[in-house]
Amino acid sequence: MSLSRILCHVSGTFIVTAAAFVVHVCIPRFTPGLLKTLCPTLLWGFTCVCTRSAFGKGLTVVLFIHVVVAVLLLLGIGTSNRVVNRVMLLPVVVSVLAALYDNRLPKLSIDRAVGVTLIYLWSAFSALVLLAVFPASILGGGRDQQREHEERFSNFVNAATEYKMERFSVSSRGGVTLDVVVFLQNNATDRWIAYFGGNAETLESSSEELVPAVDLVRANWIFHNPRGVGRSNGYVCWTNDLVDDAEAVVMEAMRRYALRPEKLLLWGHSIGGGVAALLAHRRPEKAFPILLDRTFSRLSDAAIPFSPFRPVGTKRMIWGTVGDMEVVESLRVLSSNMLIVYHRKDEIIRYNISSIARPEEFAKTGLNESVLLELRSTYVASPHSTPLHYFPEAELIHQRINALYA
Numbered sequence: 001m002s003l004s005r006i007l008c009h010v011s012g013t014f015i016v017t018a019a020a021f022v023v024h025v026c027i028p029r030f031t032p033g034l035l036k037t038l039c040p041t042l043l044w045g046f047t048c049v050c051t052r053s054a055f056g057k058g059l060t061v062v063l064f065i066h067v068v069v070a071v072l073l074l075l076g077i078g079t080s081n082r083v084v085n086r087v088m089l090l091p092v093v094v095s096v097l098a099a100l101y102d103n104r105l106p107k108l109s110i111d112r113a114v115g116v117t118l119i120y121l122w123s124a125f126s127a128l129v130l131l132a133v134f135p136a137s138i139l140g141g142g143r144d145q146q147r148e149h150e151e152r153f154s155n156f157v158n159a160a161t162e163y164k165m166e167r168f169s170v171s172s173r174g175g176v177t178l179d180v181v182v183f184l185q186n187n188a189t190d191r192w193i194a195y196f197g198g199n200a201e202t203l204e205s206s207s208e209e210l211v212p213a214v215d216l217v218r219a220n221w222i223f224h225n226p227r228g229v230g231r232s233n234g235y236v237c238w239t240n241d242l243v244d245d246a247e248a249v250v251m252e253a254m255r256r257y258a259l260r261p262e263k264l265l266l267w268g269h270s271i272g273g274g275v276a277a278l279l280a281h282r283r284p285e286k287a288f289p290i291l292l293d294r295t296f297s298r299l300s301d302a303a304i305p306f307s308p309f310r311p312v313g314t315k316r317m318i319w320g321t322v323g324d325m326e327v328v329e330s331l332r333v334l335s336s337n338m339l340i341v342y343h344r345k346d347e348i349i350r351y352n353i354s355s356i357a358r359p360e361e362f363a364k365t366g367l368n369e370s371v372l373l374e375l376r377s378t379y380v381a382s383p384h385s386t387p388l389h390y391f392p393e394a395e396l397i398h399q400r401i402n403a404l405y406a
Contacts, residue, residue, distance in 0.1 A: 280330065
């Protein structure tokens with residue numbers, strides 16, 4: 001084979017692999033909201049079309065296993081879980097068609113089929129990493145779970161006496177629609193809180209816990225479910241989607257209620273603190289007051305204790321799959337009133353590995369140490385997840401939150 005033919009073949013392989021990468025990046029991120037459920041099916045279909053002839057019997061085994069697993073899931077849980085529907089049940093149609101019509105599909109060389117397959121495996125691995133980082137969509141993805149959440153939330157709202165609830169939808173980037181709930185104090189106040197919860201929190205669970213805690217703070221509350229959680233459609237493709245959703249909700253709330261930014265506290269817990277910091281970084285002119293509640297310095301730092309890979313590998317994995325959340329870098333350019341709450345015994349955001357309050361990382365923010373508040377009690381169920389009003393420092397936290405609105 002001549003050198004020119006070799007170069008031509010290598011170039012063709014590169015182009016096919018690059019095209020596969022573009023497809024896997026663009027389809028999930030830019031498909032309109034109502035069609036996002038079909039994205040895994042489209043990506044699996046693209047992969048089958050490109051690899052069916054090259055892999056032959058090997059892919060036939062994969063297709064057979066997929067069909068068997070899908071049938072077992074259908075018999076076991078039906079179509080009650082929308083995450084399972086999206087990633088397993090709908091794509092099985094492609095597997096059946098690929099098995100039946102293999103002779104009608106284009107023939108790619110084995111190296112090009114391998115390139116397409118590697119891109120698909122990277123995409124699938126990214127989805128698994130995202131589920132580990134943000135499991136709320138699958139934890140509450142079933143209709144039965146959502147029905148239970150809705151019933152409990154309805155009982156909570158009906159029993160309310162000190163506030164009224166408003167519920168509405170907000171459009172976010174990518175054509176998704178978000179479920180938003182606002183709790184307005186009966187005794188009028190100009191203080192507002194936009195709350196961004198941890199990776200397994202929902203607006204139903206967060207509001208039920210936080211809104212009644214008037215001894216900690218008395219304000220109007222804004223909660224939302226990110227895409228793919230509860231009534232919000234679409235699904236999270238990367239961490240930037242969480243920030244997009246938070247920004248859409250905050251900007252709509254400011255418009256709807258004519259809010260002054262200095263009276264709207266961005267309160268983020270755990271990964272929600274990363275969302276709050278990145279949102280404030282996007283809108284530095286607003287100078288929102290910020291409360292970072294047991295938050296990491298970077299998402300990749302928080303992943304290190306739970307990753308089977310070495311720290312350097314973990315950081316690169318997060319960056320190359322779901323995208324990192326650089327909280328330290330975001331805070332460096334902000335001049336907002338700020339409170340950073342942390343716990344040295346935090347079992348999730350490990351103080352010496354991932355806490356934004358650890359000295360070597362906090363120094364990079366350029367902030368004064370007066371913004372820090374340490375939780376010390378170990379007589380709580382979870383140093384990371386227990387709401388702030390259960391800690392002995394609740395009165396001090398109350399005073400510090402009030403000062404953020406000054």
